[in-house]
Amino acid sequence: MSVTVITVRLTSVAVITTLVAMARWEPGTRERLARAALELFTTRGFEQTTAAEIAEAVGVTERTFFRHFADKREVLFDGQERYRQAFLDGAAAAPPGATPFEVVASALRSAGAFFGEERRAFARARQAVIDANPALQERERHKRATVAAAMRGALLDRGIADPAAAVAAETTSTVFSIAFQQWISPGETRPLTQIADAVLAEVRSFAGAAS
Amino acid sequence: MSVTVITVRLTSVAVITTLVAMARWEPGTRERLARAALELFTTRGFEQTTAAEIAEAVGVTERTFFRHFADKREVLFDGQERYRQAFLDGAAAAPPGATPFEVVASALRSAGAFFGEERRAFARARQAVIDANPALQERERHKRATVAAAMRGALLDRGIADPAAAVAAETTSTVFSIAFQQWISPGETRPLTQIADAVLAEVRSFAGAAS
DNA sequence: GTCTATAGTGCGATAGAC
């Protein structure tokens, strides 16, 4: 029986609190808001869903929603830091003296691995919502740009100067974006890393084809 | 005295209309709104300026502002179709059978020529406003993405398939963006076409450096 | 051209955790 309790503790922070003390509010509000939002956006559409409805679905007020998310769109982009970090970790993993291309390839491998098979279905659902709304596409591009900015910083830190750093950083972001789109397209079964490899090869052939 | 009148007519379209006929509204409202908006955004900031204030500065109602621009941000991105067309014209100018790289280079030359020296000061003022506001940066990236989408369409029409078309299209947009940023940076005097050439060369060296 | 819903902000109060 004590084994069961331990299992619960490991899998649900909310349950711990409920057992330990009568909390006035449940923890994990942010994550629950994000989940409820995706579901409501999927069924009713982004614009047809109000922030108040999302909050209500979770049992908090609209004001609480906006305390967690700066705006309504942001709720779909929670947890992007971890994914940006995957790029940076990959870049850092490249050996000293690696060429910009090698750093980019390493970053793409790391980011590609971050999105394993278990994330593909979720990614598809999320992307369907984004694809249906221009305002969300804008936000997505903004997030993509922060990845490029982070990569540029990492490359500059490695001693690679602009404009080479900027080109390499933007290429990372572009290749990943094209590969990701393919990864979640219907019928696609290859892992993201493999697709990203193919797209990066395409960049090389693009640049070399006119010589 | 008639000389004075002629001078006025040459410098103010609004005055012509007032003199020639009792027009119910002034022409060029859209352009005047865009100009007034840039000026107000520059002095007060984007968020500190309301749509009603921009409209008032031009002598129209807030409703009229939103008839011309779908949202407040859009007033800073008026006339983007002509600039997107410059890319497409350049792409179309590439000879049949040109490689994707050559098509991209041609598009960049055309777009670079579109932004002549006479536009540099305006571009700097506009960019200062955009750089000070994340919401405007989002919109700018969205516009950039439409350029990439248009380029991809042009490349597909030429028989270049994905993902090569997507890579080439995104590269066009990226190179232009990096070059444009340099073009309007303080102290820069080189023409945009020359800077874009240099950035495109950087792409080639990026892709070739790891072989 | 008017009316209205909704996004998003500012601030004081509250209640539990520590």
Next chain:
DNA sequence: GTCTATCGCACTATAGAC
């Protein structure tokens, strides 16, 4: 006592509906 998450309420501007 401090810190943090929440509520509740008043408020403005955007943007769309009528």
